[in-house]
Amino acid sequence: MNLKPNNSLPGADAVEDYLDRLALPPEARDAAVDRAAQAASEGRSALDAVHRSLAGDDTLGGDPVLASGLQRLRAAEGNDPDIDSIARQAPESGVCLASAPPLNRTPMSPEPWVPNPIVRFWRRLRGESPHLSDDYMATAPRMDPRWRQAGSRRRMCLLILVVLQTVVATYYMKGVLPYQGKQVLEVGILFLFALLFGWVSAGFWTAMMGFLQLLIGRDRYSISARGMEDAPIDRSARTAIVMPICNEDVSRVFAGLRATYESLAQTDALDHFDIFVLSDSYKADICVAEQRAWVDLCKAVKGFGRIFYRRRRRRVKRKSGNIDDFCRRWGGNYRYMIVLDADSVMTGECLKRLVQLMEASPDAGIIQSAPQASGMDSLYARIQQFATRVYGPLFTAGMHYWQLGESHYWGHNAIIRLAPFMRHCVLAPLPGKGAFAGAILSHDFVEAALMRRAGWGVWIAYDVPGSYEELPPNLLEELQRDQRWCHGNLMNFRLFFIQGFHPVHRAVFLTGVMSYLSAPLWFLFLLLSTALLAVHTLTEPQYFVEPRQLFPIWPQWHPDKAIALFSTTFVLLFLPKVLGVLLVWARGSRLFGGRQKALSSMLMEVLFSMLLAPVRMLFHTRFVVAAFLGLSAKWISPARDNDQTTWGDAFKRHGSQTLLGICWAALVAWLNPVFLLWMAPILAALLLIIPLSVYSSRVDLGRRAYLSRLFRIPEETQPPTELQATRRYTAQNRTGAHIPHFEDAVVDPGVNALACAMATGRHKPNALNEAHRREQVDRVMEYGVDALSEPQKIKLLDDPVALSRVHGAIWRSREEHAVQLRERTAPREEPPETLVSAETAAVL
Numbered sequence: 062m063n064l065k066p067n068n069s070l071p072g073a074d075a076v077e078d079y080l081d082r083l084a085l086p087p088e089a090r091d092a093a094v095d096r097a098a099q100a101a102s103e104g105r106s107a108l109d110a111v112h113r114s115l116a117g118d119d120t121l122g123g124d125p126v127l128a129s130g131l132q133r134l135r136a137a138e139g140n141d142p143d144i145d146s147i148a149r150q151a152p153e154s155g156v157c158l159a160s161a162p163p164l165n166r167t168p169m170s171p172e173p174w175v176p177n178p179i180v181r182f183w184r185r186l187r188g189e190s191p192h193l194s195d196d197y198m199a200t201a202p203r204m205d206p207r208w209r210q211a212g213s214r215r216r217m218c219l220l221i222l223v224v225l226q227t228v229v230a231t232y233y234m235k236g237v238l239p240y241q242g243k244q245v246l247e248v249g250i251l252f253l254f255a256l257l258f259g260w261v262s263a264g265f266w267t268a269m270m271g272f273l274q275l276l277i278g279r280d281r282y283s284i285s286a287r288g289m290e291d292a293p294i295d296r297s298a299r300t301a302i303v304m305p306i307c308n309e310d311v312s313r314v315f316a317g318l319r320a321t322y323e324s325l326a327q328t329d330a331l332d333h334f335d336i337f338v339l340s341d342s343y344k345a346d347i348c349v350a351e352q353r354a355w356v357d358l359c360k361a362v363k364g365f366g367r368i369f370y371r372r373r374r375r376r377v378k379r380k381s382g383n384i385d386d387f388c389r390r391w392g393g394n395y396r397y398m399i400v401l402d403a404d405s406v407m408t409g410e411c412l413k414r415l416v417q418l419m420e421a422s423p424d425a426g427i428i429q430s431a432p433q434a435s436g437m438d439s440l441y442a443r444i445q446q447f448a449t450r451v452y453g454p455l456f457t458a459g460m461h462y463w464q465l466g467e468s469h470y471w472g473h474n475a476i477i478r479l480a481p482f483m484r485h486c487v488l489a490p491l492p493g494k495g496a497f498a499g500a501i502l503s504h505d506f507v508e509a510a511l512m513r514r515a516g517w518g519v520w521i522a523y524d525v526p527g528s529y530e531e532l533p534p535n536l537l538e539e540l541q542r543d544q545r546w547c548h549g550n551l552m553n554f555r556l557f558f559i560q561g562f563h564p565v566h567r568a569v570f571l572t573g574v575m576s577y578l579s580a581p582l583w584f585l586f587l588l589l590s591t592a593l594l595a596v597h598t599l600t601e602p603q604y605f606v607e608p609r610q611l612f613p614i615w616p617q618w619h620p621d622k623a624i625a626l627f628s629t630t631f632v633l634l635f636l637p638k639v640l641g642v643l644l645v646w647a648r649g650s651r652l653f654g655g656r657q658k659a660l661s662s663m664l665m666e667v668l669f670s671m672l673l674a675p676v677r678m679l680f681h682t683r684f685v686v687a688a689f690l691g692l693s694a695k696w697i698s699p700a701r702d703n704d705q706t707t708w709g710d711a712f713k714r715h716g717s718q719t720l721l722g723i724c725w726a727a728l729v730a731w732l733n734p735v736f737l738l739w740m741a742p743i744l745a746a747l748l749l750i751i752p753l754s755v756y757s758s759r760v761d762l763g764r765r766a767y768l769s770r771l772f773r774i775p776e777e778t779q780p781p782t783e784l785q786a787t788r789r790y791t792a793q794n795r796t797g798a799h800i801p802h803f804e805d806a807v808v809d810p811g812v813n814a815l816a817c818a819m820a821t822g823r824h825k826p827n828a829l830n831e832a833h834r835r836e837q838v839d840r841v842m843e844y845g846v847d848a849l850s851e852p853q854k855i856k857l858l859d860d861p862v863a864l865s866r867v868h869g870a871i872w873r874s875r876e877e878h879a880v881q882l883r884e885r886t887a888p889r890e891e892p893p894e895t896l897v898s899a900e901t902a903a904v905l
Contacts, residue, residue, distance in 0.1 A: 073097075073098075073101065073107065075107070075108060075872060075875045076093075076094065076097045076107050076108060076111060078875075079108060079111060079810060079872060080093060080094070080111070082809055082810050082811070083133060083136050083137065083810040083811060084136060084137070084811075085115075085136050086136070086140075089114075089115070089132075089136070092114050093110075093111045093114040093115060096110040096111065096113065096114040097110045097111050097114075106873060108869070108872050108873060109125045109126075109869075109873075110125075111129075112125035112126050112128065112129035112869070113125045113128070113129075115128075115129035115132040115133060116128035116129045116131075116132060117132075124155075124862075124865070124866070124869075125869075126865045126866065126868055126869035127154075127155040127817075127861075127862060127865045127866075128150075128155070129814075130150070130155040130156030130814045130817050130818065130861075130865060131148060131149070131150040131155075131156040131814075131818075133156075133810050133811060133813070133814035134148055134156055134158070134811070134814040134815060134818055135148070136810075136811065137810070137811025137812070137814060137815065138356070138360075138811075138815075141360060143359070143360065143363070143365045144158075144356070144360075144365075146365070147159040147160075147365055147366070148818060151823065153823075153825065153826060153862075154820075154823040154824075154861050154862055155817055155818075155861050155862065155865055156814060156817055156818040156861070157818055157823070157861075158815070158818035158819050160355065160369060160370045160371065160819055161337075161369045161370065161371045161390075161391075162335075162369060162391060162394070164390050164391070165390070165391055165393045165394050166389060166390060166393075167388065167389055167392050167393040167483060168389075169385060169388060169389050169392075169483050169484075169487045170487060171487040171488055171489035172487075172489060173489050173492070174489055174490075174491055174492060174555075174556065174559065175492075175559075175560075176491065176492070176555045176556060176558065176559060177558075178558045181560060200480070200481060200484070200515075200516075201424065201426075201481065201515055201516030201517050202423045202424045202516075203424070204424045204466065204516070204518060205424070207282070208282040208465050208466060209465075209466070211282055211465065212282075212463070212464065212465040212466070212467065212565075215462060215463050215465075216463055216464075216565070219263070219266055219267075219463050222262070222266050223259055223262045223263050223266065224259075226258075226262045227255055227258050227259040227262055230254075230255075230258045230262075230626065230629065230630075231251060231254060231255045231258065233625070233626050234250075234251060234254050234258075234626060235251060237626060238250065238251070238593075244593075246589055246592060246593045246596065247593065249589050250586060250589050250590060250593065253582050253583075253585060253586040253589070254586065256579075256582055257579060257582055257583060257586065258630070260575055260579055261630065261633050261634060262633065264456070264633075264637075265633040265634075265636070265637065266459075267455075267456055267459035267460060267462075267463065268452070268455045268456055268459055268636075268637035268640065269459070269636075269637070269640070270458075270459045270462045270463065271454065271455035271456055271457065271458035271459030271460070271461075271462065272455050272458075272459075272637070272640040272641075272644060274458040274459070274461075274462055275454060275455065275458050275644055276644065276647070279524060280461065280462060282465055283461065283520075283522075283523075283524065284418055284422060284425065284428055284466075284520040284521075284522050285418065285522055285524050285525060287418065287421045287422055291417075292417055292420070292421070294330055294333050294413070294416055294417065294420065295420060296333075297396065298333060298396050298397065298416060298419075298420060299333060299334075299335070299394060299395045299396055299397075300333055300334050300335075300395060300396065300397040300398070300399060300412075300416055300476070301334075301335050301336075301337055301387070301391065301392075301394070301395040301397070301398045301399070301479075302321075302334055302335070302336045302337070302398075302399045302401060302412070303336075303337045303339055303384060303387055303398055303399070303400055303401065304318060304336070304337070304338050304339065304400075304401040304402070304403065304405070305339045305340075305341065305380045305383040305384060305400075305403075306338065306339065306340050306341070306342065306351075306403045307340070307341040307342055307343075307379075307380075308342045308343065308344050308347050309342075309347075309403040310403075311347060311350040311351055311354050311794075311800070312354075312791050312794035312795045312800070313403075313404070313787075313791050313794075314338075314354075314403050315354040315355070315357075315358050315790075315794065316786075316787050316788075316789075316790035316791040316793075316794055317403075317404065317405065317406045317787045317790075317791075318336065318338070318358065318368075318401075319358055319361065319362060319786070319790050320406055320782075320783045320784070320786035320787040320790060321401075321405075321406055321407050321408075321409075321412075321783065322336060322358075322362055322364060322368065323362060323783075323786065324407075324408045324409035324410075324782065324783045324786075325409035325412055325413075326362070326409065327409050328409040328410060328412075328413050330409070330412070330413040330416070331367075331409075333416065334367075334412065335367055335368075335369065335395070336364070336367065336368045336369065337369045337370075337371065337387060337391070338351070338355060338368070338369070338370045338371070339371055339373070339383045339384070339386070339387055340370065340371065340372035340373070341372075341373055341376050341379070341380075341383050342372065343376065343851060343852075343855060344851060345802075345803035345806075345851060345854035345855055345857075345858060346802040346803050348372060348803075348855065348858055349801050349802055349803055349805065349806045349812065349816060349858070350800050350801060350802065351370070351372070352370070352815055352816060352819050353800070353801050353812070353815065354794070355368070355370040356815065357798075370819075371387075372819075372821070373386060374821055374822060374859055377500070378488070378490075378500045378501075378504075379500065379502070380472070380504065381488055381500075381501065381504035381508075382500070384398075384400065385487060385488075388479065388482070388483045392479050392483050395479055396478070396479060396480075397416060397419055397476050397477065397478060397479060398476070398477045398479050398482070399412060399415065399474075399475070399476045399477075400472065400473050400474070400475055400477065401473055401474065402472075402473035402474070402530060404436070404530055404531035405432070405473055405474050405528075405529070405530055406436075406529040406530075406783050406784060406787050407430075407474060407527060407528050407529065407783075408526075408527030408528075408781065408783050410527055411430065411525060411526065411527030411528050412527075414522075414525050414527075415428055415430065415475075415476040415522065415525065416476065418476075418522060418525075419476055419478060422518070422520075424466075424516075424517065424518050425466070425478065425517065425518045425519075425520055426477070426478045426481050426482065426512040426513070426515070426517025426518060426519060427470050427475055427476070427477050427478070427482075427508075427509060427512055427517070427518075427519045427520070428475060428476050428520045428521075428522050429468065429469060429470050429471055429474070429475040429519070429520065429521045429522065430474045430475060430476075430521075430522050430525055430527075430528035431453075431454070431457045431521065431522065431523045431524075431525070431528060432473075432474045432528040432529055432530040433449070433450060433453075433528065433529050433530070433774075433776060434446045434449045434450065434453075434529075434530055434531065434532045435529055435530075435531070435774060435776035435777065435780075435784060436529070436531040436784065436787070436788070437531055437532060437534050437763075438760045438763045438764055438767075439534045439535060439705065439757070439758050439759060439760050439762075439763045440756070440757045440758070440759055440760075440762040440763040440766055440772075441533075441534065441535050441536060441539075441757040441758055441763075442532050442533070442534050442535075442763065443763045443766055443767065443772040444665075444666055444669055444757070444772055445532050445533075445539075446532060446772070446774055446776075447653075447662055447666060447772040447773070447774055448666050448670070449532070450774040450775070450776070451638075451641040451642060451644075451645055451653070451659075451663065451774075452637055452638055452641040454523065454641075454644075455637055455640060455641055455644070456637075457521060457523045458523045458524075460521060460523075461520075461521045461523050464521070464565055465520070466513075466518030466519060466520055467513055467518075467519060467563050467565035467566060468509070468519045468520055468521045468565075469505075469506070469509060469519070469521060469569065470505045470506070470508060470509035470512075470519055471505055472504065472505030473530070474528045474530065478517065481512060481515050481517050482508070482512065484515070485511050485512065485514070485515040486508045486511045486512055486515075488500075488501045488504055488507060488508070491552065491555055491556075495691055496548070496552075496688055496689070496690075496691040496692070497551065497552045497555055497688075501549075501552065501553070502545065502548055502549035502552055503546060503549025503550055503552070503553055503573070506550075506553055506566070506569055506570065506573060507553060507556060509566065509569070510556070510559075510562050510563070510566035510569070510570075513562075513563045513565075513566055514561040514562055514563065514566075527781070527783075529776065529781075529783070529784060534704050534705075534758065535704060535705065535706045535754070535757065535758035536673065536676075536706070536754050536757065536758070537706055537710060537711075537714055537754065537758075538704065540677070540680050543577075543677075543680070543681065543684065544680075544684045544687075546576075546577075547577040547681060547684040547685060547688060548684070548688050550570075550573035550574055550576060550577060551574060551577070551578075551685065551688050551689075553570050553573060553574075554570050554571070554573070554574045556570060557570050557571070577681050577684065577685055578685060579681075580677065580678045580679075580680075580681030580682045580685065581681070581682040581685050581686070583678050584678055584679065584682045587743065591725075591728070591729065591732075594729070594732050594733060594736055595728075595732055598732045598733055635667065638663055638666070638667060639663075641663070642659055642660055642663045645659050646659070651778075652773070652774070652775035652778040652779055653773050653774065653775070653778070654770035654771065654772075654773040654778070655770060658769075658770040658771060658773070661771065662771050662772045662773070665771070665772075666772070669757075671742055671746070672742075672745070672746040672749060672750075672753060673746065673753075674746065675742075675743045675746040675747055676715070676718060676746055676747070676750050679718050679721070679747075704758070705758045705759060705760065706754050706755050706758040707755070708751075708755055711750075711751045711752075711754045711755045712751060714754075715750045715751045715754055716751070718747050718750055719747055719748060719750060719751055721747060722743075722744050722746075722747025722748045723748070725740070725744060725747070726740070726744045726748075729744075803846070803854050803858070804846055806858065806864070807841070807846055807857075807864070807867055807868060807871065808868070808871060808872075810868075813864065813865065813868045816858055816861075816864060817861035817864050817865050818861070820858060820859055820860060820861040820864060821859060822856075822859035822860045822861075823861065824860070824862075833863075834860065834862060834863040834866060837853075837856070837857055837860075837863045837866075837867065838863065838866050838867050838870050840853070841857075841867050841870070841871070842867075842870055842871070842874065
């Protein structure tokens with residue numbers, strides 16, 4: 062930091078430094094300098110005189126630093142008239158910035174869960190737990206019986222297809238086993254095989270019907286077939302776009318939000334929307350950066366009064382609690398709510414179309430868009446983006462075909478009718494103790510089930526374009542996300558027998574559990590198969606396996622049946638991928654790199670998925686076991702950048718799997734080397750996972766693949782304006798102006814004024830509050846800013862009076878002791894959430 066030359070008056074260098082940081086207009090600066098000089102000559106604090114000059118002698122009970130907050134904020138923001146219109150000076154708590162609209166509270170209360178049907182039946186007998194009353198669904202309009210009947214017929218066909226296919230496959234599997242299912246091990250193998258094959262069969266028929274839907278065109282029962290292609294939106298149909306965030310990459314979040322807002326501004330529907338950034342962040346550096354980013358976004362797009370920001374002080378129920386808090390405060394102002402994730406980007410036309418669909422469908426409670434994955438550069442992310450872009454539409458359209466208005470809600474990029482959501486979808490904690498009790502983690506499936514129970518439809522608008530999201534950049538980040546989802550889905554299964562849930566949503570809970578429970582079932586299937594090999598290798602054959610058996614049963618091996626069964630299973634897994642590529646060819650493959658490159662990408666993706674499947678199996682098995690043992694999962698924000706896996710992380714996370722692969726291969730080779738051919742895909746994956754995890758996370762390999770026209774998707778070959786803008790704004794945010802941190806909120810005059818203006822803990826003055834504030838100031842002055850814990854920093858940010866007093870005390874120390882204050886002049890390169898504060902702006 063460069064200091065001004067020393068002045069003969071005490072504290073002059075501190076005054077010059079303070080005013081340099083504040084960048085006042087010349088006339089205001091001259092007045093402050095004169096007042097400071099006069100105060101210094103009289104033996105008073107020159108810096109206090111500066112604050113009194115800025116405040117116009119209105120010292121708010123004798124606290125000049127608190128009184129100068131509004132003028133400091135105006136100076137820091139360049140006297141922006143929009144800032145001035147929403148800023149005011151409160152008589153007791155200093156400057157205040159209206160970052161959220163006035164409250165319009167709506168009462169909301171959850172219905173307590175009774176997951177045990179026996180307990181519910183007993184309470185009903187005693188008159189303590191009545192049936193759902195007839196007026197429970199009184200507010201829901203009558204649903205069209207045609208699509209409900211069509212959905213029932215379709216799901217019955219799906220059930221018949223899956224059961225028949227599974228029975229036939231299990232019969233053939235029985236013939237493959239040496240004793241045709243007569244031994245205990247073989248019975249267990251057949252049971253697990255039937256479960257797993259049924260799971261594969263359901264996915265196959267879902268993809269098949271999705272392929273037919275996309276090939277022949279729109280389903281007549283789809284939500285998008287209800288007309289009103291470009292009907293004007295009713296003036297009273299106000300929609301809130303809410304984005305819950307928690308310790309996210311601030312640059313990326315606000316870049317995507319700006320791109321979405323600008324796209325919406327290109328339509329004629331902007332006046333129908335407001336945007337809310339709902340922060341649950343608890344890291345002080347990120348909180349300060351969010352405040353600055355919100356102001357910069359509003360200034361850039363003239364969004365004051367339309368883009369709002371709120372950070373909760375009491376964090377309960379994670380994302381669902383954050384949305385509940387919004388609904389209680391402002392939900393009564395809006396008819397609809399569109400929920401975004403931190404990595405979501407949506408076009409204005411898509412947002413407008415979702416509102417139009419809601420207006421045309423008075424029986425719809427939730428309409429879920431089908432977000433396309435894009436935005437990452439690592440090889441792993443590109444492969445996953447290609448897979449979701451080519452195969453994903455088949456499964457999404459297929460789910461819509463089987464489910465219709467009893468469909469999924471994925472928690473983001475969806476529109477919700479607020480009145481029934483606020484009345485019926487508030488989530489109570491699950492009763493009991495342990496890992497599967499407490500606040501519901503995966504809230505989206507439960508909210509969809511509650512909405513449908515209340516008589517409102519839940520739809521997937523699979524054919525509405527313009528909805529985008531991002532995927533994890535590497536395998537380890539994806540597995541970290543899967544651990545959270547695994548815990549949440551296992552927890553949700555406790556609600557399977559809740560009164561009134563539609564059978565489809567009970568099936569959704571079962572599907573969510575099977576998504577992760579299939580991993581330990583597969584692992585157990587492989588262990589039993591290995592055990593069966595060991596039994597037949599190390600023991601004498603048994604010819605009489607049943608009581609009073611007259612004739613011996615000779616062990617029989619049928620490799621031809623085994624090959625046929627293996628081939629059939631492979632077709633069920635592989636054919637949807639082929640159909641996805643065929644659909645790309647039929648619709649035009651240029652944006653996917655051309656026909657040959659699209660086919661090559663698909664074949665390489667199949668090989669990559671085969672190598673990762675056993676690894677995911679082991680991780681998911683561990684997640685399931687950990688959940689049942691009561692070990693909690695870490696619910697932290699996922700990486701929003703192209704993070705690369707280091708060799709150390711790969712050895713740490715995958716070393717045990719590689720060791721398992723070596724031991725398993727040695728055991729099978731010792732028992733029967735021929736069996737290694739059947740185990741080769743699994744063992745090879747375990748042996749190769751460390752280099753595969755490292756190299757697939759590399760960004761340079763991902764960019765080479767793009768230049769080679771491999772794993773291309775239309776969103777990269779011909780990127781939409783919104784995705785281009787998101788990338789551009791993210792780069793600008795990271796390399797442009799300095800991103801403030803907590804130290805700046807304490808030391809810098811302008812950042813401190815903004816932090817005080819957006820603080821929400823505006824407590825009335827009393828003896829207890831005053832004692833607590835003195836304690837905060839004394840702690841900072843004695844130990845420095847760096848010594849504060851994150852909760853202590855957050856408490857300081859919440860209290861504008863304490864924060865302004867700390868700011869004043871630090872500068873008075875600078876004035877009295879000529880202590881230099883550090884000043885950062887260059888922006889940091891790391892995303893804010895990766896920073897750990899090592900500097901302090903307060904040095905004694």
